[in-house]
Structure formats: C-alpha cells, structure tokens
Amino acid sequence: MTVPTATPPTASARDRLIDTAIALFNRHGFHATGVDRIVAVAKVAKKTLYAHFPSKEDLILAALSRKRAAFADKFLPVVLAGSEDPRQRLLSLFELAKSWFADPDFYGCIFINAAVEYSEPAHPINACAREFKTLLRNFARDQAAAGGAADPDALADQIALLFEGATTVAQVSGRPDAATTAKDIAARLIDQAFRRQQTNGADTAILSSCE
Amino acid sequence: MTVPTATPPTASARDRLIDTAIALFNRHGFHATGVDRIVAVAKVAKKTLYAHFPSKEDLILAALSRKRAAFADKFLPVVLAGSEDPRQRLLSLFELAKSWFADPDFYGCIFINAAVEYSEPAHPINACAREFKTLLRNFARDQAAAGGAADPDALADQIALLFEGATTVAQVSGRPDAATTAKDIAARLIDQAFRRQQTNGADTAILSSCE
DNA sequence: TTGACCGGAAACCGATCGGTCTCCATTATT
DNA sequence: AATAATGGAGACCGATCGGTTTCCGGTCAA
Incomplete structure (x- = not known):
C-alpha cells in the first residue's frame, strides 16, 4: 500500500x-x-x-x-553583497527600483496593491501587506544604524517613504524616473544623517562617494 | 406642456x-x-x-x-488663501495631509486606488487618475516658481513624490505620522531650492521660517 | 492483467455581477 | 377629476463569481 x-x-x-x-x-x-x-x-x-x-x-x-520570500532571500542579499557601505546599500535600493519601474510588466508593488484592494486592517491580506513593509523599513534602519546615523529609525522612515513615493509615482503617473528623484533626495538625507556622526572626519568623503 | x-x-x-x-x-x-x-x-x-x-x-x-473638482475648487483655494508665502503654501499641503490621514474614514487617495484597480494606461479611469495627479504637481510647480526655485519642475517632482509617499505609507502601514516625515523632508528641499536664488540675502531667514 | 489511485476536463452549485424591464404609487398639469 | 410623467421596488436577464462534484483516462504496484 x-x-x-x-x-x-x-x-x-x-x-x-x-x-x-x-x-x-x-x-x-x-x-x-x-x-x-x-x-x-x-x-x-x-x-x-x-x-x-x-x-x-x-x-x-x-x-x-x-514574493516576500524572494525579497528577503534573494533581493536583500544581493544588495548586501553589492557593497559594504551602508550609504551605497541604501542608494542601490533606488538604483534597482529604476530598472524595476522600467520593466514593461511593472504594475506597481503587489503589496501596496493588495493593501488597496483589501483595506480593512483586520483582513489577513492587508496584514500580510503591512507586515511586508516592515521588512524594507527594518533593512533601512539596520543600514542607517550601521552608517552611524544619530536616529536610525527616523532615517529609515524617510527612506521607506521615498521608496513608496517613487513606486506610487512610477505606477500612477507612469514616470519611471521617479526612482532617480527619490534617490537624489535619499542621498541628501543619508549624507546629513551620517555627517553628524563623523564631524571630525573629512568632508571630502561625502563628495567622493557621489556616483 | x-x-x-x-x-x-x-x-x-x-x-x-x-x-x-x-x-x-x-x-x-x-x-x-x-x-x-x-x-x-x-x-x-x-x-x-x-x-x-x-x-x-x-x-x-x-x-x-x-473629487477632482473639490480639490481644484475648494482645497487648493484654501491653501492659496492661507498664506502668501510659496514655502508655507507647499508645507501646508503636508499639514492638511496630517489631519486627512488621521481621519478614521481615511482609506487612501481615491485616485491612487483607482489607478491600482484599473492599471491599463489606456483605460479611461486610469487616465482620469493619472490626469488628476498632474493637478497637484502643477500646483507645486507654480509655487516653486513663485518662490524663485532654480528648477521649479524638479522641486515639484520632489514635492509630489513626497506627497504620494506619505499617502501610501499612511494607508498601507497605517502610519498617519508619515505626513510629518514628508513635511520635514519637504522643508529641507524647499529651503535648498529657494536659497540658491537669494544667496545675497540673510541666511537667518532660513532658520526663522522653520516652524 | 487487474485494481487502486491520481489529476485533468468539465458539469454543476448558489450567489452575485452589471444591466434591463415591468409594475405601481405619487405627483403635477390640464 | 382625468391624464401624463416620474421615480421607487424589485423581478428578471445572461454572465461570471468562488467553490464542489462527477466522470474518465493514465499510471503504477501487485
């Protein structure tokens, strides 16, 4: 049998x-x-x-x-392996978003879309989408802390907001260049947040790290 | 008859x-x-x-x-009447967003939601949502130009992206405080964009205008 | 070769979808 | 008081929804 x-x-x-x-x-x-x-x-x-x-x-x-597993097990490790520098790691998020938005099969973030269609916070699907968003934010916070930001949580909130904004603009307004707009803002915020910790260091590092 | x-x-x-x-x-x-x-x-x-x-x-x-008519005929005039200063006008967008997000009946921006559910660019509903988003962006560009920004379009893109990001974070992650995060970033970007035009002026104005 | 089992095709279920139609009570005009 | 137009309640239409069931051909071990 x-x-x-x-x-x-x-x-x-x-x-x-x-x-x-x-x-x-x-x-x-x-x-x-x-x-x-x-x-x-x-x-x-x-x-x-x-x-x-x-x-x-x-x-x-x-x-x-x-999708969440692919993000945590494939996407984030690639970002981590790409550079040792927290600043570069955070900026590469937006660099990768640029090619994501340009994909003809880009129809927005599936988690945002899920939260839109199932908007009751108590709904399992909404909870799943909300939970995913903490993944990205926690990654940003870890990198912010590693970079020596005075307030890693504040910087993580800013990075996450910029990422969501770029995604939404790219989707709704059909503007893939939103990734670049967000990246520029992120670069300024990261520099400001990291500079405070290294006031004794050389300011030239900030300029040389601009790609 | x-x-x-x-x-x-x-x-x-x-x-x-x-x-x-x-x-x-x-x-x-x-x-x-x-x-x-x-x-x-x-x-x-x-x-x-x-x-x-x-x-x-x-x-x-x-x-x-x-909804679009209410925004153009009621919302924007209120913002315009609230202050003469382009900087304050732009920041008041995020101030108003704060109370919007805190409303228990807040379920996100109906135009974003419409674009999510009708994602084909050729669909009339998607086109309507996309068209609305240009209203906010054009308003931001006009204020950016009035404030003397070197590149009003660039600043408008930034403001619009921050607004979309705050809306999405507030909706998906249930964080109404995203409005404040976006406002803080917007204040910095506006200051930087406006400063360039008044390098001969007093720098103290930048500090005193922070609320 | 036989028989147990698996998955695919598709009929079938009640409910609901967007949309149309009939009937009737109310109302205003003449 | 008689008539015509209106809008409300709700039956009705074919299609599709999420979900269940039946049936049948193929596969494998005994």
Whole structure:
C-alpha cells in the first residue's frame, strides 16, 4: 500500500499556480482575477487548485508569501553583497527600483496593491501587506544604524517613504524616473544623517562617494 | 406642456448616488462595490442610477470628477488663501495631509486606488487618475516658481513624490505620522531650492521660517 | 492483467455581477 | 377629476463569481 503523502499531489502544479497568480494579480488586480482564469492560464484543473489551497484567499496569501520570500532571500542579499557601505546599500535600493519601474510588466508593488484592494486592517491580506513593509523599513534602519546615523529609525522612515513615493509615482503617473528623484533626495538625507556622526572626519568623503 | 429638461430627472438623486459611490469606493474599492449596494445605500432605484449614468464605469468617472473638482475648487483655494508665502503654501499641503490621514474614514487617495484597480494606461479611469495627479504637481510647480526655485519642475517632482509617499505609507502601514516625515523632508528641499536664488540675502531667514 | 489511485476536463452549485424591464404609487398639469 | 410623467421596488436577464462534484483516462504496484 502506498504511503499517504503529507504534501498534496505534485509540487510543480502548485508552483505554476502561484507564479500564474502573481502575474495575473499584478496585472489585473485581485478582485478582477477569477480563479477560472488562473487555472486556465496555469493549465491546471480547478480541482487541483482547491487541493492545494482551501480558498482563493489562501492562494493570494501564498502568492504574497512567495514574493516576500524572494525579497528577503534573494533581493536583500544581493544588495548586501553589492557593497559594504551602508550609504551605497541604501542608494542601490533606488538604483534597482529604476530598472524595476522600467520593466514593461511593472504594475506597481503587489503589496501596496493588495493593501488597496483589501483595506480593512483586520483582513489577513492587508496584514500580510503591512507586515511586508516592515521588512524594507527594518533593512533601512539596520543600514542607517550601521552608517552611524544619530536616529536610525527616523532615517529609515524617510527612506521607506521615498521608496513608496517613487513606486506610487512610477505606477500612477507612469514616470519611471521617479526612482532617480527619490534617490537624489535619499542621498541628501543619508549624507546629513551620517555627517553628524563623523564631524571630525573629512568632508571630502561625502563628495567622493557621489556616483 | 412641460419643458423637456436637458438634465435628467432630479439632481439630488444624482448627487446622492455620487456621494454614496465615493464613500463605498473609498472604503471597499471599485470592483468590490456592486451597483446593487450603491443603490441600496443611496436609497435610489436601480433604474434611476441608469437614468443618470450609462454604466458603472461612468459613475466611477463621475465620482472621480467630483473629487477632482473639490480639490481644484475648494482645497487648493484654501491653501492659496492661507498664506502668501510659496514655502508655507507647499508645507501646508503636508499639514492638511496630517489631519486627512488621521481621519478614521481615511482609506487612501481615491485616485491612487483607482489607478491600482484599473492599471491599463489606456483605460479611461486610469487616465482620469493619472490626469488628476498632474493637478497637484502643477500646483507645486507654480509655487516653486513663485518662490524663485532654480528648477521649479524638479522641486515639484520632489514635492509630489513626497506627497504620494506619505499617502501610501499612511494607508498601507497605517502610519498617519508619515505626513510629518514628508513635511520635514519637504522643508529641507524647499529651503535648498529657494536659497540658491537669494544667496545675497540673510541666511537667518532660513532658520526663522522653520516652524 | 487487474485494481487502486491520481489529476485533468468539465458539469454543476448558489450567489452575485452589471444591466434591463415591468409594475405601481405619487405627483403635477390640464 | 382625468391624464401624463416620474421615480421607487424589485423581478428578471445572461454572465461570471468562488467553490464542489462527477466522470474518465493514465499510471503504477501487485
């Protein structure tokens, strides 16, 4: 007799469902994307979808969870490996955002979009989106602290606000150059926040670090 | 014989429909708000709705149009009447945003939300949202020019980005204090942009104008 | 070869979607 | 008092929603 597998059927169908769902949710939104369309594009039987996910809401949460994992396990490590300098690390966020916004398949941040469509704070999807935003902010705070900012939390709030602003402007107004606008502002704020800690140091470092 | 009125039936039903639609769209979103719910809350017959608006999409456009009119005809004049100083006028945007975000009925900017749910640039609703965003930016540019900024367009882009960022952070992360964060950044950027034009003037003015 | 099991295709469910239509009470005009 | 126009309540339409179920072909072990 076969051992009853704890994980449902095959895993590739599940992966295909999540990937398809992410793409469709990004482009058309959550309410506007029906499960019929998802299974049709993913070439998966409806029964299989409900074998993996109890409901559409669980599929949405799984899609957001995968996006969050990709951000934490792939995106942030790349940023960390790119430079040792906290200032450069923070600025590279906006540099990467520039190419993100320019992608023809850019339809905004899926977490912002999720929070817009599920705006009740108590809703699991809204909570998931809100929780994700703390990831970026915590990263900014860590880098701000590493750079010696007097108030790392304040700088993190500023960086996060600039990032959200750039994303929203790029999406709503169709202006990918918002990434550059935000980066310029961020550079000034970082310099001001870091300068205070190194008043004894050379001011030339601030100029030379401008790319 | 009665004169055939150019405007359909009574106007109060139309007003109630638009006001109800704005409230429901703001709280629950566009796709999630059905016309049945709108007519039920507005206490209007479905037939009356379709006597005033050819389709739900037209009702959405009418709602957005009313919001835009309120912004241009009520909100901006108040800002203009509040002060003669371009700097204060720009900062008052964020001051007003603070109380906006603190409103328990705050569910984000309805134009951002509309652009999120109707993300195709060619869609009339998306175009309407995108067009609105130029109103705020043009206002900022006019004030930047009046204040003597070297590059009014650049400052306007910065102000607009900060405003969008504050709105998004307040909505997604539930942090009304984002208005203050954005205002502080805006104050610095305005000071820097305006200072260049008055290098011969007293630097004390920069300090004294900080509130 | 047989039989248990799996997943895909698709019918099916009640509910709701946007939109149309019928009926009737109210109202204003003649 | 009779008539015509209005707007409200709500039935009704086909389509689609999220979700369940049936059926059937293929796959694997016994």
